[in-house]
Amino acid sequence: MDRLLRYAETLDTAAREAKATAQVKPQDHAFTVAEAYQVQKLSVDRRLSRGEKRIGVKMGLTSRAKMQQVGVEEVAWGRLTDAMLVEEGSALSRKRFVHPRVEPEIAFLMKAPLAGDVTPAAAMAAVEAIAPAMEIIDSRYENFKFTLEDVIADNTSSSGLVIGSWGDPRIDFSNLGVILEIDGKVVEVGSSAAILGNPVRSLVAAARLVAEAGERIEAGDLVMAGGITAAPNLAPGQTVRSTVQNLGAVMFQVEA
Numbered sequence: 001m002d003r004l005l006r007y008a009e010t011l012d013t014a015a016r017e018a019k020a021t022a023q024v025k026p027q028d029h030a031f032t033v034a035e036a037y038q039v040q041k042l043s044v045d046r047r048l049s050r051g052e053k054r055i056g057v058k059m060g061l062t063s064r065a066k067m068q069q070v071g072v073e074e075v076a077w078g079r080l081t082d083a084m085l086v087e088e089g090s091a092l093s094r095k096r097f098v099h100p101r102v103e104p105e106i107a108f109l110m111k112a113p114l115a116g117d118v119t120p121a122a123a124m125a126a127v128e129a130i131a132p133a134m135e136i137i138d139s140r141y142e143n144f145k146f147t148l149e150d151v152i153a154d155n156t157s158s159s160g161l162v163i164g165s166w167g168d169p170r171i172d173f174s175n176l177g178v179i180l181e182i183d184g185k186v187v188e189v190g191s192s193a194a195i196l197g198n199p200v201r202s203l204v205a206a207a208r209l210v211a212e213a214g215e216r217i218e219a220g221d222l223v224m225a226g227g228i229t230a231a232p233n234l235a236p237g238q239t240v241r242s243t244v245q246n247l248g249a250v251m252f253q254v255e256a
């Protein structure tokens with residue numbers, strides 16, 4: 001079997017079985033970022049062939065802290081499917097994941113397609129609404145350790161998303177305060193400005209990167225703009241709430 005297909009199958013199986021697997025890059029030094037994106041697509045295509053539906057894209061490595069952690073200067077993107085959606089306010093099973101973490105985010109809902117080099121104004125003209133959101137990230141690699149190539153192949157750790165109420169995208173969302181609470185205790189505090197200085201830059205980058213892959217952001221798509229704070233671990237029994245100034249709150253529980 002082609003080696004990229006083999007990596008895609010391994011990562012897809014690791015996600016389905018919630019069992020960690022070994023990193024690719026340390027065993028295959030020739031593995032490139034371009035190949036990693038091919039593996040990501042092949043792996044997500046396996047989900048789509050099982051009946052999952054594409055619902056949009058996520059941006060990752062969008063904060064300075066995350067870039068430094070992974071040792072990169074460029075953002076990355078991943079693909080979202082309907083099976084990753086977690087209903088706002090619901091309880092999810094920890095068993096679905098290997099070692100899940102949660103990131104407070106902001107989500108865009110698109111009303112028009114977007115692709116290529118676009119200005120922030122053009123990107124916003126394609127946005128229907130924005131919402132407070134959370135992403136559940138879950139590296140399929142042992143010990144949550146990876147290289148840039150590994151994490152791209154692993155769909156940039158994307159595993160779940162929770163979306164709050166949609167609001168008017170014409171508000172100034174460049175520097176909104178964000179609080180992440182677990183069981184009523186504030187565990188992280190940040191600002192939407194942590195996303196590339198302004199979340200709209202993440203949308204602009206998404207349009208460029210998706211076009212480089214020969215795809216586009218579609219009307220009706222969700223775009224997850226990127227993590228705002230460090231991502232704490234999730235444990236059974238927790239109640240997790242993220243509140244974004246002027247946008248509202250979003251919450252979920254982890255089953256005991």
Ligand code: 0L1
Pocket residue numbers: 059060061062066103135137138139151156157226227
């Ligand atoms: O959404 C993100 O920024 C996460 C990207 C992958 C890095 C990680 O898993 O922490």
Ligand code: MG
Pocket residue numbers: 058059060103105135137226227
């Ligand atoms: Mg994220």
